[in-house]
Amino acid sequence: MVRKNKIFIILISIVVIIGAFLIFYNTQNKSSQPPTISISEEEWDFGKIKEDERPVHIFTIKNTGREELVISRIRSSCGCAATMLSSDNIQPGKSAELKVTFNPTGYNGLVKKDVYIESNDPQLPKTKVTIIAEVEPIPSPKxxxxxxxxxxxxxxxxxxxxxxxxxxxxxxxxxxxxxxxxxxxxxxxxxxxxxxxxxxxxxxxxxxxxxxxxxxxxxxxxxxxxxxxxxxxxxxxxxxxxxEKPAPTVSISPVGISFNLVNDSEGETIGKFILA
The missing domain is CATH 2.60.40.10 (Immunoglobulins)
Structure with a gap:
């Protein structure tokens, strides 16, 4: 009887140890696989487009890690590249769509624009995708x-x-x-x-x-x-x-009188004066 109890206790102990080991292993394994960002393409080439076109491409962002992937920020290098993300929070194994619309108005020739993506992926907190196009301008006034x-x-x-x-x-x-x-x-x-x-x-x-x-x-x-x-x-x-406009100035003319006086032969004073 005592022996059976010892065997039972040993078996219970083994089960507890194995269970604790499995829990510890799963916890360690999960923590060693944080959120991981994976993008369908690093760049997309629209090819030749007209200046009045608005081409669109959808990049797929997938979380290949074991924890939730959070997209904290998306910004483009130019206002000509408009972005829209279907979800900021991506669960393990799930995906979100990043829609990029390019407005080539004012461009001519080869154009490359980047879209930057920031997330909680500890290995790749910042990454980017690139769009490329060869823009053919349409005739217009400039x-x-x-x-x-x-x-x-x-x-x-x-x-x-x-x-x-x-x-x-x-x-x-x-x-x-x-x-x-x-x-x-x-x-x-x-x-x-x-x-x-x-x-x-x-x-x-x-x-x-x-x-x-x-x-x-x-x-x-x-x-x-x-x-x-x-x-x-x-x-x-x-x-x-x-x-304020300056006040008008007043001028007086003539500004001087010149007398030229002389005595004549009879002693009378005669002469002339000049206004100047």
Whole structure:
């Protein structure tokens, strides 16, 4: 009887030891396999695309580890690459989709943009994917302004300073300036709409009428609207300071009298005087 009890106790002890070992092994094995990020492609080539296309690619992000993968941040090297992630938290063995949409407006030729991914993967906390495209521009007008700021400086109330700048069309189609928004103090000498042919330039002159403007700082802008698909509105900043107009000066003429007196033969004084 005593012997049987000893055998039973020994068997129970073995089971407990084995159980404890298995629990310890599983715990150690799990802790040795933290979240691991795996991405379907490191880069994606869209090939040749038109400037007005919006190609999309979906990267698959998989968690091949044994703990939850948390995507803490996604950012692109350019606003032209928009991203959308289906889930920030990825369980072991599961995946999430990273949708990248490329906007090639304004680009020409080979373009490479990166999307950076940050996660709680201890081995690879930061990684990236790259999108590539060969952009073929579509014919369009391209507006370029010679200046973006008009500095009036210090002027007196009532002054009429002028400013001339150049609008150039570096595109392949006609550039049309269809609207100019300016304050009541700013006039311009150009008829709107204004058409500028490809490769040509047009000067525009503004006049600032400060006679009705209050004294002090000037902070305004002129907005120029056109049919350039890359940038439909341009701004010209206007800065300066208006001081009080100096009071008019009074001048008196003549400012002097010159006498030229002599005695004649009879002793009388005669002469002339000159106003100067």
């Amino acid at each position: 507006a370029f302004l010679s200046n973006s700021q008009w500095d009036l400086g210090l002027i007196s109330q009532g002054d009429l300073p002028t400013f001339t700048f150049t609008i150039e069309n570096k595109g392949e189609l006609d550039l049309i300036i269809d609207k100019i928004d300016a304050s009541e103090y700013i006039q311009y000498d150009t008829e709107i709409p204004l058409t500028i042919l490809p490769g040509e330039k047009q000067e525009v002159t503004f006049t600032y009428n400060s006679s009705q403007h209050e004294l002090g700082e000037v902070r305004e802008s002129v907005r120029i609207y056109c049919n350039d698909p890359r940038r439909k509105v341009f701004s010209l900043r206007v800065n300066g300071y208006i001081k």
